Amino acid sequence: MGMTMTQKILARHAHVPSVKAGDLIEADLDLVLGNDITAPVAIREMDRFTKQGVFDKDKIALVPDHFVPAKDIKSAENCKCVREFAKRNKITNYFEVGEMGIEHALLPEQGLIAPGDVVIGADSHTCTYGALGAFSTGVGSTDMAAGMATGKAWFKVPAAIRFNLTGSLNKLVSGKDVILHIIGKIGVDGALYQSMEFTGEGVAALSMDDRFSISNMAIEAGGKNGIFPVDEKTLAYEKEHSAAEGVILTADDDAEYVRTIEINLSEIKPTVSFPHLPENAKTFEEIPDLAIDQVVIGSCTNGRMQDLRQAAAILKGRHVAKGLRCIVIPATNRIYLQALKEGLIETFIEAGAVVSTPTCGPCLGGYMGILAAGERCVSTTNRNFVGRMGDTTSEIYLASPATAAASAIAGKIADPTEY
Amino acid sequence: MESARGTVFKYGDNVDTDVIIPARYLATSEPSELAKHCMEDIDKDFIKNVKKGDIIVADKNFGCGSSREHAPIAIKAAGVSCVIAKTFARIFYRNSINIGLPIVECPAAADAIKAGDTVSVNFDTGVITDETTGESFQGQAFPPFMQGLIDAGGLINYVNAKSAS
Numbered sequence: 001m002g003m004t005m006t007q008k009i010l011a012r013h014a015h016v017p018s019v020k021a022g023d024l025i026e027a028d029l030d031l032v033l034g035n036d037i038t039a040p041v042a043i044r045e046m047d048r049f050t051k052q053g054v055f056d057k058d059k060i061a062l063v064p065d066h067f068v069p070a071k072d073i074k075s076a077e078n079c080k081c082v083r084e085f086a087k088r089n090k091i092t093n094y095f096e097v098g099e100m101g102i103e104h105a106l107l108p109e110q111g112l113i114a115p116g117d118v119v120i121g122a123d124s125h126t127c128t129y130g131a132l133g134a135f136s137t138g139v140g141s142t143d144m145a146a147g148m149a150t151g152k153a154w155f156k157v158p159a160a161i162r163f164n165l166t167g168s169l170n171k172l173v174s175g176k177d178v179i180l181h182i183i184g185k186i187g188v189d190g191a192l193y194q195s196m197e198f199t200g201e202g203v204a205a206l207s208m209d210d211r212f213s214i215s216n217m218a219i220e221a222g223g224k225n226g227i228f229p230v231d232e233k234t235l236a237y238e239k240e241h242s243a244a245e246g247v248i249l250t251a252d253d254d255a256e257y258v259r260t261i262e263i264n265l266s267e268i269k270p271t272v273s274f275p276h277l278p279e280n281a282k283t284f285e286e287i288p289d290l291a292i293d294q295v296v297i298g299s300c301t302n303g304r305m306q307d308l309r310q311a312a313a314i315l316k317g318r319h320v321a322k323g324l325r326c327i328v329i330p331a332t333n334r335i336y337l338q339a340l341k342e343g344l345i346e347t348f349i350e351a352g353a354v355v356s357t358p359t360c361g362p363c364l365g366g367y368m369g370i371l372a373a374g375e376r377c378v379s380t381t382n383r384n385f386v387g388r389m390g391d392t393t394s395e396i397y398l399a400s401p402a403t404a405a406a407s408a409i410a411g412k413i414a415d416p417t418e419y
Numbered sequence: 420m421e422s423a424r425g426t427v428f429k430y431g432d433n434v435d436t437d438v439i440i441p442a443r444y445l446a447t448s449e450p451s452e453l454a455k456h457c458m459e460d461i462d463k464d465f466i467k468n469v470k471k472g473d474i475i476v477a478d479k480n481f482g483c484g485s486s487r488e489h490a491p492i493a494i495k496a497a498g499v500s501c502v503i504a505k506t507f508a509r510i511f512y513r514n515s516i517n518i519g520l521p522i523v524e525c526p527a528a529a530d531a532i533k534a535g536d537t538v539s540v541n542f543d544t545g546v547i548t549d550e551t552t553g554e555s556f557q558g559q560a561f562p563p564f565m566q567g568l569i570d571a572g573g574l575i576n577y578v579n580a581k582s583a584s
Contacts, residue, residue, distance in 0.1 A: 024564045041448045041488055050579045067446065074446035124486040124510055140488035140514035142574050150578060154564070188433055189480040193509050222480060224509055277433060364442040364485070383484060385437040387460040 002252025004160040005227055006195040009135040009249055013118045021159035021256075029059065030134075031112060032147035033121030035103055035360075036064035040081040041141035042122060046149060054089045055151035061093040061112055061121075062086050063103040066360040071367040101332025101358040104128035104216060104300035109332055111242030115230045116249050120144065120153050125300045125382065127218045130196075130227035131211035133234055133248065137225050158224045160195040161186075162257040165202030167266030172416045174310065175210030176302055176380065176400035179217040180271040182263065184281025192222035194258060197251065202265045203228060208237045209306035216301045217382050220278040270416055272378070273398040276386045284415040290397075294377040295326045295408040296389075297401050298356075299363045302380035303331025305338060307401040312344040314405035314419050315351040321411025326353035327369045333358060353408070365389045371396075378407040421542040423500035423521060424550075425472035428458075428465060429534035434477050435484035436511065440493040448489060450496035457493040471498035474540070476532045478504065482511025491520040501540050503547060503558070505529045516565055517574040523547065523558035531556070 003011065003018060011019045013027035034042055039062055046052075054060055062082050070076035086094035093112060100106060104125050107113055115133035119126065124138035139153065147153050163182065183190070196218045198211075206214070211228050218226025228234070230248045238246065272287060274280040297303075297311050308330060320326040328348045330336035336358065339345050348355050362369030363381040371377055371390030376397065379389070384396035399407070402416035409419065438461040440453055447453065458465035475494065481504035482490060491514045494502065502515070505526040515522045521542060528547045532538055536551035545558040561569065571577040 024562060037442075037445050038486065038488070044448075045575060048575045048579075049582075051582050072446060078446065122486055122488075124484065126486075138486040138510050140486050140491075140510060140517060142488060142517035143513060146574050146578050150582075156562075188483060189506065189508070192480065192506060219510075222483065222508060364437070364445075366442055366445075383435075383437065385435045385484060387441055388437045392460045 001256055002254035004195065004197055004255045005229065005249060005251040006135055006160060006197065006225060007157055009116055009118060010155060010157055012249065019157045021157055023157040024154060025157060026152050026154050027118050029120060029147050029151050029153055030117040031059050031061060031119045032144060033061045033063065033103060033107065033119065033123065033126060034144050035066050035123055036068060036075065036078050036082055037066045038122035038141045038144060040078045042145040042148065043081055043085045045142055045145035049149045051149065054148045057090045058092045059151065060091050060148055061107055062091055063095050063100055063106055065100055065102050065358065066364065067366050068359060069097050069357065098333065101335065102300045102303055102360055105304055105331035105335065108132060109241055109334055111244065114238065114242060114244035114246030115234060116247030120147050124219045125216050127223065127225050128212055128216040128300060130215035130218065130225050131208060132238070133228060133230035135225055135227065138219060158193060158195045159258045160197045161191055162260040163196060163198045163263050164260055165198060165200040165263050165265055167202055167264045168205035169265050169268065172402045173268055173270060174400045174402065175206060175213035177268050177271040178263070178265065179214045180273050180278065180281045180398060181268050183217065183221045183278045184271065186221055188220060188277050188279045189222040191218065194223060196221065196223045196226040198226065198228050204231060205265065207306055208233055209304045212304060213301050220382060270400060270403050272403060272413060273384055275384050275395040275397070278384060278398060287413055290376060290413050292378050292407060292412055293324060293375040294369060294371065295324065295404050296362050296369055296377060296379040296381060297404050298329025298331060299360065299381040300331065301382045302401050303329055303335065305335055307380065308335065308339045308344050311401040311405040312347040314402055314416060315353065315409065316347045318351055318409050320352040320408040324408060324411050326408040327356060327362065328353045329356045329359060331358055362389055378404050378413055380404050422539060423472065423474060424539040425474045425500055426470065427474050427476050427532055427534055427536045427538050428469065429532065430461065430475065430477040432478040433480045433483050434461065436482060436487050436490040437484055439482065439490040440487065445487060445489055450492050453489050453493035454496035457497040466497060469497050469499065472500045473498060474538050475499055475502045476529055478529055479506045481507050483508035486510045488514045488518060491515045491518050495520040503528050516568055519573045525556050525558040528556035528558065
């Protein structure tokens with residue numbers, strides 16, 4: 001029986017000829033990631049290992065990004081803990097404020113991910129790097145600690161769902177709409193313990209930023225990872241960002257899938273996920289007039305160049321609705337600078353938005369845009385759980401950057417194709 | 420024989436890590452501090468009423484969302500002796516095993532057990548008994564590798580034992 005793309009990557013890293021769904025394996029890790037929330041817990045656990053130190057100072061990435069620049073004293077202490085650990089262990093890839101960005105936008109940009117890699121990160125959206133043809137998955141702090149100490153992690157080899165993509169996206173529809181549509185179709189546990197493998201002729205038409213958004217939210221369907229095949233676009237991205245060559249592995253023709261789901265990209269419309277689950281996906285035929293208080297454009301899902309360009313194209317020459325707060329957060333400093341050079345930052349500020357330094361801040365209700373009781377927010381982030389962004393009676397509507405920008409202008413959830 | 424016994428707190432589908440421990444409390448990772456806010460956004464009375472040994476029973480996809488280990492840490496530090504659910508989200512499942520919070524998948528038990536029932540769980544056999552109704556259920560056993568992790572007392576002890584051998 002053949003292997004899926006994920007299974008091939010795992011077999012290679014476990015040094016076995018083949019694996020099958022359900023096998024328990026120990027795999028070598030190419031990179032172990034942690035942030036200012038999860039790394040301090042892992043760092044404290046590190047003391048409990050009899051063999052001290054890290055397995056490879058070049059294969060650990062520490063990215064304070066959730067509550068930085070430090071939002072309060074406790075956050076500052078957490079950042080200090082990570083900073084000192086990085087210094088003590090001579091960690092190559094520690095990113096200080098000024099060098100950092102939101103981890104899942106930063107690591108690919110810094111060339112730290114190559115096709116065929118196995119990556120674990122103590123952050124659930126670590127699955128983002130599947131866009132580059134790597135196996136990457138979120139773990140907790142103890143797994144991160146063990147990964148840092150040994151360079152290995154245990155995995156249960158996942159079965160896979162194949163998403164056969166055809167057609168191409170219409171104007172103002174993006175990867176975010178695709179993944180919200182998919183989660184709406186299969187549910188928040190539709191891919192529980194499984195890998196989501198995106199294949200088909202439609203892949204070629206998706207930009208890298210579309211693919212990052214899609215892989216990023218695999219976890220929102222319960223998936224272990226969400227992976228794309230490596231094609232010319234992947235290789236061009238890698239050439240631009242990384243010295244690493246990677247290993248291109250493809251699924252066998254006779255690989256076994258739990259099921260195949262057909263997705264015609266041409267049929268996908270702007271999609272909004274209603275509170276309080278990402279699976280509550282609706283298109284504009286079903287969306288009533290709903291006044292909103294805030295818009296957030298950013299996050300590991302949608303803070304990349306294409307996202308900012310699409311939002312700016314809609315906001316240019318227009319103004320956000322009176323009384324609405326529109327918060328734009330470029331995902332990395334490099335993206336911020338590029339947006340500045342392209343005039344996008346000027347567009348946002350002239351439109352009445354505020355622009356922040358990279359941070360996960362509002363996405364998880366940390367800071368920089370917390371919601372009061374009963375407030376509604378259209379957000380390009382990835383979760384709309386109860387209380388995620390503030391008060392438990394506030395509401396989050398997940399959408400694409402284009403939909404978020406159109407909504408900021410309209411003061412209500414608005415269809416970007418009408419702008 | 421390892422076992423748990425306590426009063427049941429019952430929840431529905433998709434109990435996410437944001438309601439188990441809201442991010443506004445994540446600036447600390449101190450278990451006793453996290454426990455004070457456990458389940459706060461889904462059940463404000465949980466922390467007032469929970470007693471050492473009590474059991475959480477939920478429907479599908481318990482622990483979905485973030486990778487924060489603070490979630491199983493908060494539940495364990497609140498005194499909960501076991502979480503029974505139809506299914507668990509995968510990162511929460513992994514984290515629970517790694518930190519030593521007992522979890523059991525058992526759809527039949529999750530359907531039948533009611534809030535306030537007294538329930539006992541035998542971890543050796545996987546048998547869940549609702550002492551209030553007298554019904555028993557067979558929970559799913561862990562694969563031997565995971566049972567080894569649990570028996571070692573979590574991932575770090577397992578790694579230490581392995582590097583010593």
